Amino acid sequence: MRNSLARRSGGFETARMAEAVLRRTVRVLVTWRGERIGVLGPFPVESGWWHDVAPVAASAEAVLGVPVLVLRLVSVAGGEGGRGGLATYHAEATARPKGELAAFGDELGKDPLRSDWATAEGLRAALDWADDALRASGRPATGPVEQVKSWNLSGLYRIPTAKGPAWLKTTPSFGAAEARVIDLFGSMDPQLVPVVLAADGVGRRLLLDHVPGEDCWGLPDDSMLSAIERLVAAQAALAGRAAASGLDDRTPGRLVSMYRELLLRTDELGLTSAELAQAEHLSNELPYLAIELAACGLPETVLHGDFHPGNWRFDGWCSVLVDFSDACLGNPAFDGLRPRAFLSEERWAQVRERWIAAWSAHVPGSDPARALEVAGPLMHLAYAVRYQTFLDNIEAGERIYHEGDPAAELRRAIASYRAVGSQRAIGG
Known part of the structure; x- marks a missing residue:
């Protein structure tokens, strides 16, 4: 998943503009076979994104004279939305560097949730x-x-x-x-x-x-839009095989109980009392939303899970989907809604109409237009649950990437529910 600012800025172009301002300065704590070699920096790098480690590795290699591999983000001071500020990294040299570097403190503690890589x-x-x-x-x-x-x-x-x-x-x-x-x-x-x-x-x-071409941010080429019909065709065909896929179940019915489990962790979510009351009211309404979404007639199937244009690659002829790490079982309207936050209103209207037409053709008598409306609150709650899974399973130093995400998605779910047009008004 793209980081928080790009997801929630109202579009990728806003994130692009923010990136021009939120440049990154880095420190690198260098080790070699368990030996602390020393610290490099701070020094600036052109890319502001914390997870973009290529310029960090290249800059460290230029100074040390040996290749290095960036292992992880240790800490960040300042910055927001996954970019900017002073970012400190741990990097492993592939050979012992020559020369002396300044010593660093006890910043490389162990964490049982640390990723293997x-x-x-x-x-x-x-x-x-x-x-x-x-x-x-x-x-x-x-x-x-x-x-x-x-x-x-x-x-x-x-x-x-x-x-x-x-x-x-x-x-x-x-x-x-x-x-x-x-x-x-x-x-x-x-x-x-x-x-x-x-x-x-x-x-x-x-x-x-290798997948040739370019990422499809903003969908500047109309030919890129064919990925919509192709995904819908594949999902319609996979609907009968979805249950045997072994993927996580994030279908609307399962999501109801998952969301209620999340609300038990109110101290971690950081919601105001008014927001909590609204979130609890929404919990009571979810079964009705799930029933209403099912009545739209779309089959539960395999979802890409993060179907935004940055996960499409286009070579001038056809699009290829990448990054399936959030794939799950669910309602296809979740994928259908995902591009919206990354597109202009005009482009989103085109994507929406093509998605609706595709599902109408594959499931005659269904109501995919209504499914997109009803699915909004459920999709945001699915992301709230997913982001909490991230926080529960990553080491403390990297929680900065996702902290606040579950609460932000809960707020979006509440706002989306108001827009559904249901007669069951949100409390508060």
Whole structure:
């Protein structure tokens, strides 16, 4: 998932403008085989995003004279929405650097929830696995690994080969097993998904072939919109197989109980008393919303889970969907609504009409237009539950990426419910 500011700014262009202001300054705590080498910085990097570690690694390598791998974010002072401020990272040198660096304090404590790829041993194991898998496939690496992104939800690494780049992706235990999801969608539309070169047995390491083209932020090309009909066609075909997919169940009926469990943690959510009263009232209304959504006639199926245009790649001919780590079982209107926050109102209207037309064609007699209206509160509550799952399963130092997200989505659910047009008014 994109970080908070891009999700909630009202569109990606607003996030772009904010990024120009929220530049990042970084410190790097360097280790080598358990030895504390010292601290680099602070120094500025062009990209403001905390999880964009490529410029951090490149700057550290230029100073140290040896390749480094950024393991994790240690802390941030200032910044907001996943970018800006003074960000401190832990990086592991791949060889012992020469020269002396300033010492750093006790900032590298252990955390039982730390991701495997956020440790030197775990990242080396992932890279070794990728190297072995590429050799076994007859496509060995032809150069050093380029680290692109790393945070609590994934690590992304570009590996050069004679047949073009391969991509290693590492994912957490609470993420979907992406190879399985890609296989499901690929069985319906092979060109809709990336090519999987290898996957480990538990679905936490994935090797993907390169997907050419560009990310579809803003959907500037009309041809990109074909991804909507193709996703709908695949989801309609998968509806009968969804229950056997092994994915998390975030269907509206299951969501009712999940939301009620979340409301038991009111001290963590940080809601005002008025907001809490509204949230509890919404809890009572959810069963009716779930029934109303089901009456729209769309089948529960496999969801992408984060179907915004930044997760579409376009090469001038067709779009390929990427990042299936939030895939689940649910109502397809959740995917249908996801692009809205990332588009202009004009573009969203076009996306909406195409999605409605596609589902009307695949399920005659259904009411996908009403489904989009009714699904709004439920979709936001699904994200509230999902973000709380992130917070429950990531180490303390990286909670900064997601803190406040569950409460923000609850507020959006309440606002969305008011807009549904139901006669059951929200209290407060």
